[in-house]
Amino acid sequence: MGYPHKSHPKETVVLSQYFGDAEARTYDGWVKRGGYQALQKVLGMTPVEVTDVVKASGLRGRGGAGFPTGLKWSFMPKEKSKPHYLCCNADESEPGTFKDREIMRWTPHALIEGCAIAQLAIQAEVCFIYIRGEFTDPWAVMEKAVEEAYAKGTLGANAMGSGKRIDMHLHRGAGAYICGEETALMNSIEGKRGNPRIKPPFPAAQGLFALPTTINNVETLAAVPHIINRGADWYKALCLSNPKSVGTKLFSVCGHVQKPGNYEITLGYPLKDLIYDMCGGVLKGRTLKACIPGGSSVPFLNREESEGCLLDYEGCVAAGSMLGSAGCIVFDDSADMVYQTMRLAKFYAHESCAQCTQCREGTAWTVRILQKILDGDGTSKDLDLLLDLADQMTGKTICVLSDSCAAPVVSGIKKFRGEFEAYLKGARRAQVAVA
Amino acid sequence: MSAHDTAPHTPVFTGVVRAKLDVVLARYPTKRAGLLPALWMVQEARGWISDDAMAEVAQVLELTPAYVKGVATFYTMYHLHPVGKHFVQVCTTTPCNICGAEGVAEAFLKHTGCGDLGATSPDGKWTVIEVECLGACGFPTPVLVNDDFLENVTAEKVPEIVKKYSA
Numbered sequence: 001m002g003y004p005h006k007s008h009p010k011e012t013v014v015l016s017q018y019f020g021d022a023e024a025r026t027y028d029g030w031v032k033r034g035g036y037q038a039l040q041k042v043l044g045m046t047p048v049e050v051t052d053v054v055k056a057s058g059l060r061g062r063g064g065a066g067f068p069t070g071l072k073w074s075f076m077p078k079e080k081s082k083p084h085y086l087c088c089n090a091d092e093s094e095p096g097t098f099k100d101r102e103i104m105r106w107t108p109h110a111l112i113e114g115c116a117i118a119q120l121a122i123q124a125e126v127c128f129i130y131i132r133g134e135f136t137d138p139w140a141v142m143e144k145a146v147e148e149a150y151a152k153g154t155l156g157a158n159a160m161g162s163g164k165r166i167d168m169h170l171h172r173g174a175g176a177y178i179c180g181e182e183t184a185l186m187n188s189i190e191g192k193r194g195n196p197r198i199k200p201p202f203p204a205a206q207g208l209f210a211l212p213t214t215i216n217n218v219e220t221l222a223a224v225p226h227i228i229n230r231g232a233d234w235y236k237a238l239c240l241s242n243p244k245s246v247g248t249k250l251f252s253v254c255g256h257v258q259k260p261g262n263y264e265i266t267l268g269y270p271l272k273d274l275i276y277d278m279c280g281g282v283l284k285g286r287t288l289k290a291c292i293p294g295g296s297s298v299p300f301l302n303r304e305e306s307e308g309c310l311l312d313y314e315g316c317v318a319a320g321s322m323l324g325s326a327g328c329i330v331f332d333d334s335a336d337m338v339y340q341t342m343r344l345a346k347f348y349a350h351e352s353c354a355q356c357t358q359c360r361e362g363t364a365w366t367v368r369i370l371q372k373i374l375d376g377d378g379t380s381k382d383l384d385l386l387l388d389l390a391d392q393m394t395g396k397t398i399c400v401l402s403d404s405c406a407a408p409v410v411s412g413i414k415k416f417r418g419e420f421e422a423y424l425k426g427a428r429r430a431q432v433a434v435a
Numbered sequence: 436m437s438a439h440d441t442a443p444h445t446p447v448f449t450g451v452v453r454a455k456l457d458v459v460l461a462r463y464p465t466k467r468a469g470l471l472p473a474l475w476m477v478q479e480a481r482g483w484i485s486d487d488a489m490a491e492v493a494q495v496l497e498l499t500p501a502y503v504k505g506v507a508t509f510y511t512m513y514h515l516h517p518v519g520k521h522f523v524q525v526c527t528t529t530p531c532n533i534c535g536a537e538g539v540a541e542a543f544l545k546h547t548g549c550g551d552l553g554a555t556s557p558d559g560k561w562t563v564i565e566v567e568c569l570g571a572c573g574f575p576t577p578v579l580v581n582d583d584f585l586e587n588v589t590a591e592k593v594p595e596i597v598k599k600y601s602a
């Protein structure tokens with residue numbers, strides 16, 4: 001549902017069906033809407049059976065990397081010799097992305113049910129839901145929902161009377177984008193600085209508290225109850241283009257569109273239709289200049305590339321970008337691409353955890369060079385310097401934050417070189433954006 | 436106890452707050468894991484986290500004060516010095532930026548009398564900062580006033596918001 005707008009007829013409404021419906025937030029309201037039937041069913045299945053259904057569904061991680069969810073679950077030890085953990089990644093901080101916020105605000109029990117099912121599949125008695133510190137409303141809703149689920153006996157030592165233990169706790173972040181990176185998130189729960197860890201070991205071997213751990217995004221987990229209820233074949237059939245990209249996906253659309261919001265589409269849907277039809281197009285009298293389809297960490301698409309892009313993992317790559325977290329940022333012809341590239345780099349410079357030199361220094365220098373260009377002091381060598389720096393920042397660090405800073409810089413220079421050159425020639429001055 | 440006390444440190448983790456921390460600690464296999472929650476509890480009680488408070492947290496969780504400070508300084512939401520009664524966070528990252536977010540931040544600075552980002556207004560009521568993406572980019576510009584998450588704030592709406600919180 002194009003929350004906060006009315007549903008568009010071309011959406012495929014699964015996860016977002018109850019966005020805006022306050023009654024769906026309550027335990028009873030959720031049960032009335034079919035909630036907790038999937039969990040009941042899974043309580044009668046073996047962990048391998050549950051994992052196999054998710055594997056067969058083709059569900060891929062919605063946190064950014066698109067890793068097959070069932071396969072990830074299958075990496076957990078089958079013979080449990082020590083405690084296992086599930087982490088739910090609700091750190092949602094990737095610029096352009098605001099879908100997990102709505103899932104938690106409107107359908108908290110969908111997430112709780114998804115977590116509980118995943119816990120049974122990977123034999124984890126405890127789940128930590130890591131919610132970014134700024135999400136005060138989602139926190140309040142989730143806290144109440146978890147309390148209710150405990151009070152109803154759905155969670156706890158004897159979940160739904162099954163004799164199985166399912167515990168779930170919220171853990172509040174404190175302002176750090178990097179804690180969305182899975183191993184940084186685990187460090188953060190452990191009471192450490194949010195520095196990503198070198199892999200291997202991977203979380204399934206040594207994750208939270210060095211114990212076997214699976215981590216999934218909010219949207220990934222919220223999709224699981226639907227797959228259990230309606231079957232892997234139903235989910236797999238939700239596909240408009242490449243059979244490797246199936247299911248529905250929430251696209252958060254923001255920036256210069258008439259109706260920003262969360263739109264749920266079947267993967268493979270054209271980006272052109274998302275922008276012009278569902279979102280009502282760019283603002284009046286303006287034209288589309290660029291789009292970042294997958295959150296700020298993926299490359300810019302220019303207008304032509306955007307209009308030819310199919311929204312799935314492969315389609316976004318073919319168009320010259322990535323699906324990422326599906327945070328779609330739309331820029332019209334009023335946007336100053338040099339200034340906005342600097343502003344994106346500034347985000348990464350601010351959020352770098354600073355343990356890798358290429359990232360700490362690279363992000364900071366990228367901002368400085370871009371600022372110099374904006375100030376009218378750039379020279380023709382600066383673009384090459386930025387590209388060289390971006391090269392040094394790609395594929396060389398513990399996590400990909402550094403690469404994510406390089407992506408908009410490289411694609412910005414490549415696709416909007418004329419705007420950079422206008423600054424270098426002194427033909428352009430920076431302006432603050434207005435609505 | 437005023438929310439933004441700067442008087443000598445009196446322990447935070449006594450009575451109900453201590454009991455609350457114990458409930459949280461029971462969820463984790465290590466005491467260290469209680470660090471982020473404990474720092475939140477200090478900030479809730481005192482409005483900010485002083486060096487003395489960090490030393491208390493260290494003692495309660497069996498860590499060193501230096502370790503606690505190392506962690507507290509990593510996370511941007513912990514206030515390591517006193518801030519205004521109304522702490523305003525305005526997102527100015529790209530998606531909000533192209534929708535006029537810098538104008539919203541400027542309007543807050545002007546109408547609260549803060550003057551500069553990060554500075555507290557002379558009456559001690561306001562501190563305004565720019566922050567990175569608040570995860571609500573479809574509602575430009577989101578603004579946090581303490582724990583109140585406001586959506587679709589424009590520069591024009593700022594005077595009204597400031598008036599409401601000043602009342």
Ligand SMILES: Cc1cc2nc3c(=O)[nH]c(=O)nc-3n(C[C@H](O)[C@H](O)[C@H](O)COP(=O)(O)O)c2cc1C
Pocket residue numbers: 060061062063064065066067069089090091092093094177178179180181182183215216217218220221399400401
């Ligand atoms: C710098 C960085 C930030 C990230 N932030 C998030 C985030 O906020 N939320 C999220 O779900 N995944 C985020 N990820 C991806 C996670 O590391 C991880 O891949 C994901 O949570 C796995 O869940 P999934 O398989 O369900 O997608 C981030 C990754 C990096 C490198």
Ligand code: FES
Pocket residue numbers: 095096097526527528529530531532567568569570571572573577
């Ligand atoms: S960019 Fe402002 S909330 Fe995301």
